[in-house]
Amino acid sequence: MKGRDIPASPARLELENVSASYNGRPALSGVTFQAPHGSQVAIVGPNGAGKSTLFKVLVGLLPLQSGHILIHGQPLGQHKDCVAYVPQREEVDWRFPVTVADVVMMGRYNRQGWFGRPSAADRAAVRRCLEQLAIADLADRSIGELSGGQQQRVFLARALTQEPHILLLDEPFTGVDATTQEATLDLLDALRQQGVTTLVSTHDLSLAARRFEYVLLLNREMVAFGPPAEALSARAIQTAFGGRVLFVDGVAVVDDCCR
Amino acid sequence: MINWLLEPLAYGFLQRGLLAAVIVGVVCAVIGSYVVLRGMAFLGDALAHAILPGVALAYLLGANLTVGAFIAAIIVALLIGLFSRQGAVREDTAIGILFAAALSLGIAMISSVRTFAVDLSHILFGNVLGVSSADLYLAGGLGALVLLAVAVFYKPLLVISFDPVLAATLRWPAELFRHLLLVLLALTIVVSLQTVGVGLVAAMLVTPAATANLLTRRLPSMMAVAALIGALSAVIGLYLSYYLNIASGAAVVLVCTGCFLLAMLVAPGRGWLWQLRPRRT
Numbered sequence: 001m002k003g004r005d006i007p008a009s010p011a012r013l014e015l016e017n018v019s020a021s022y023n024g025r026p027a028l029s030g031v032t033f034q035a036p037h038g039s040q041v042a043i044v045g046p047n048g049a050g051k052s053t054l055f056k057v058l059v060g061l062l063p064l065q066s067g068h069i070l071i072h073g074q075p076l077g078q079h080k081d082c083v084a085y086v087p088q089r090e091e092v093d094w095r096f097p098v099t100v101a102d103v104v105m106m107g108r109y110n111r112q113g114w115f116g117r118p119s120a121a122d123r124a125a126v127r128r129c130l131e132q133l134a135i136a137d138l139a140d141r142s143i144g145e146l147s148g149g150q151q152q153r154v155f156l157a158r159a160l161t162q163e164p165h166i167l168l169l170d171e172p173f174t175g176v177d178a179t180t181q182e183a184t185l186d187l188l189d190a191l192r193q194q195g196v197t198t199l200v201s202t203h204d205l206s207l208a209a210r211r212f213e214y215v216l217l218l219n220r221e222m223v224a225f226g227p228p229a230e231a232l233s234a235r236a237i238q239t240a241f242g243g244r245v246l247f248v249d250g251v252a253v254v255d256d257c258c259r
Numbered sequence: 260m261i262n263w264l265l266e267p268l269a270y271g272f273l274q275r276g277l278l279a280a281v282i283v284g285v286v287c288a289v290i291g292s293y294v295v296l297r298g299m300a301f302l303g304d305a306l307a308h309a310i311l312p313g314v315a316l317a318y319l320l321g322a323n324l325t326v327g328a329f330i331a332a333i334i335v336a337l338l339i340g341l342f343s344r345q346g347a348v349r350e351d352t353a354i355g356i357l358f359a360a361a362l363s364l365g366i367a368m369i370s371s372v373r374t375f376a377v378d379l380s381h382i383l384f385g386n387v388l389g390v391s392s393a394d395l396y397l398a399g400g401l402g403a404l405v406l407l408a409v410a411v412f413y414k415p416l417l418v419i420s421f422d423p424v425l426a427a428t429l430r431w432p433a434e435l436f437r438h439l440l441l442v443l444l445a446l447t448i449v450v451s452l453q454t455v456g457v458g459l460v461a462a463m464l465v466t467p468a469a470t471a472n473l474l475t476r477r478l479p480s481m482m483a484v485a486a487l488i489g490a491l492s493a494v495i496g497l498y499l500s501y502y503l504n505i506a507s508g509a510a511v512v513l514v515c516t517g518c519f520l521l522a523m524l525v526a527p528g529r530g531w532l533w534q535l536r537p538r539r540t
Contacts, residue, residue, distance in 0.1 A: 061427045077430075085428050096296060096421045097472065097481050106418065110429050114415050142476045 012037040012197040013166060018067035020050075020057045026220075027053040031067070033216060033225040038195035040188060042208035044232075045218035046241050051201040052088070054218070055168045058199075059085050071166065082110060084164035086155045088171050094144045100154050101139040104130060107161030122161075129157040132190075133183055149180030156187060167191065169200045173207065185211065205232065267501045275395050276387040276454075277497055280511060283454040283463060284489030286402040289409055290447045291468035291489075292482045293440060297420050301351055302339070304461035305358035307448045309335035311365025311457060314382055319372065325397060325449055332445035335361055385456030385508035387497065398450045405443050405450075409482075416440060417478060454493075455508040463489065466515040473519075473526040488518050 012035055019029040028050035035041050043051050056062040058069065060077060069076040071083070084107070107129075108122040118126075130136040133153040138146065143154060152172060159167055172184050188211065191198050199216075202208055208215050208228060215231040217223040219240040224231040267273045294303050313331025317324045335357055342353035381389070390398075409416065415436045418426045426433040444464075451460045471485035496511030503510070524530050 056424075059424060059428045060430065061424060083428055085424055087422075087424055091424070093296075093421065097476055097478050098417075098421060099477060102477065103421075106422070106425060109414055109418065109425075112414070114431070115411065 012039070012072055013199075014068075014070040016068045016070075018054075018057065018069060019065040020053055020062050021065055022053050022056075022062065026065075028057070028218070029221045031216075031218070031222045033214075033222070035197055035199070035214065038192065038197055039214055040192060040198045040200070040212050041214040041216055042212040042228075043199060043201040043216045043218060044203070044205060044208050044240070045223070048220075049218040049240070050220050051218060052170055055085060055170055055199070055201065058166075058168060059083060082162055082164045083166045083168065084159040084162040085168045086152075086159050086170060086172060089148060089151055089175070091170075092143075092151070092155070094151065096143070098143055099140050100130070100135060100143060100146070101126060103143060103154050104139075104157045104161055107158040110162060125161045125163075126157075129160040132160065133157045133187070147177070148175060149177040152176050152180055153183060156184065160187075164196060167196050167198045169198065171201055171203070173202050173204055205237070208232070264498075267498065272388050272390070273497070273501070275390045275392065276507070277494065279390045279395055279398050280387055280454050280493035280497055280507070281490045282398050282402045283451045284467070284491075284493035284511070285486040286405050286447050287451055287460070287463035288467040288471070288485035288489035289406060289482045290444055291464035291466075292471070292478065292485055293416065293420060294444065294464045295468040295472055296478075297440075299444070300461060300465045301354055302336075303444060303448070303464045305339070305354045305361075306332045306336060306445055307451075307457050307460040308358050308365075309361035310448065310452065311382065312361055312368060313365075314452075315365050315368035319368070325452075328449045328452055329445060331361070332448055333442065336441045336445060381456070382452070383456050383458050384506060385452070385454050385459065387454045387507040390453055394453055398453070401446050401450045405446050408439070408443055412436065412439065455511060459508045459512045462512040462515060466512070466519050467492065470515070470519040470522045473522040473529050488515065492518060 014034045015031050018031040019026070021027055031054065033041075043054065045051055053062065057064060058076070064076070104126045105118060105122065108118060108125060111122065112118060127136065130139055133156055135150060135153050135157060138150060138154075143151060146154065156169075156172070159169075169184075173181055176184075188198060188200070200212070209232055210228075212228060214226065215228045216225045217231050217236050217240045219242075223240045224233070224236040268277075291303075294300055310328035310331045313327040313329070313334075314324050315327075316322075316331075317327025338357055339350065339353050342348050342357070343350040348356075415426070415431055416439075418429070418431065419433045419436045419440075423433055426436075447464070448460050451463060455463055467485040467488040468481070470488050471481045471483075475481040475484050492514040493511050496514040497507055499505065499514065500507040500510040522530065524532055527533060
């Protein structure tokens, strides 16, 4: 695949002292980390910790207030690598009149430009990604007719057709069925093989510890970054989650459902 | 029956009115699809009323009314953007303020000049039977321009409407296309002015598109069905207006509304009758 042979160094994604605000209020400050080529990073923190804000900054939807973001050594906005983003399901207008195939084809718009028509290669990529996520039989359905898990797989398939170098998944494990959760985890394994740098926000601390090489712990500022064993120390979790965490026999239990 | 259909066409002004109404029906329905999907109905109504001071000023200066209307619509669209930027005022509040202000300004200007009296009702409710050949060419030209822009910029307009975040990751200029859509909306409203008037443009924008949305599952077919409903309503409305001797703009809008109610009733999957049908378990 084109562009896959870029050297692994410098780090694929570097953030240095990144701060951003949302609706005029500071939402995130002091985020500094380096995600190497092809690594998988779990972004963990309570509601309102700035996980989505960080993603919005990374896709260029929110301006940087201070700090730097380098994507493969190039500043954000001038980077040539493709960044794909899978939004939380609540952010999508599911009543919009588009079919599953329409949405997945949007992943190829980058190649087609504003006016281009889909090529045979575009159609083949769409078909392949629909099959990879086991939703090929839903191609002609309206997105509004699907179950939550199927809807999420549509957006995962779209992200795949973008053939991204960096993939951002916003809460992909929240409120989906077991099949979709499994499909998402399988996809993460496949992406690791392909050397795609992946950032995943999640509430699930144990999943973050089990399945990811790095964990970024946030609570409006960076609390910790590193391999799970380091980043998810009892003290760091206490700092990030405050009173909503309980330690039972050395296991952290986080109450983050009711606010 | 044939005579019944042909009789009105013997008059040149009715032929022109019919053509103008069909153009307006089609163009409004296509742009209206975006108005419905993006929730811009209130903005469309506001822009329609906002052209009143522009028309009045152009009349006082002896300038072209269409140009005056277009400039006023663009100014109000930009002011709404300015007021609501960075969340100082909610967008619908900004629209509400500017819409009433522009309408009042227009009425104030018109009421100061006695000879306006007749023209005012034409601006508010349209005068489809007064369409001149020049008006028709202008409406046809501007309408074709709007339809061409919608076709050429189909992908960017789809992306900014369905998924603005994707527009950001693609690094497409979402702001630019949002403003393009506003300009197209303003042009459409100006084209519609003579046929249905300020008061009823919003209905032509929203009703056929909302009807089509109930009946279709993809944006291109939604636009096509909306255009068909818009054109049919224009024709049927004008015949009703001729034979029942009622205001033409109102007749067209009422036919549109009839189509919408019918779709609400029978739309497969979404209509009331469909939901009432006994479910097999």
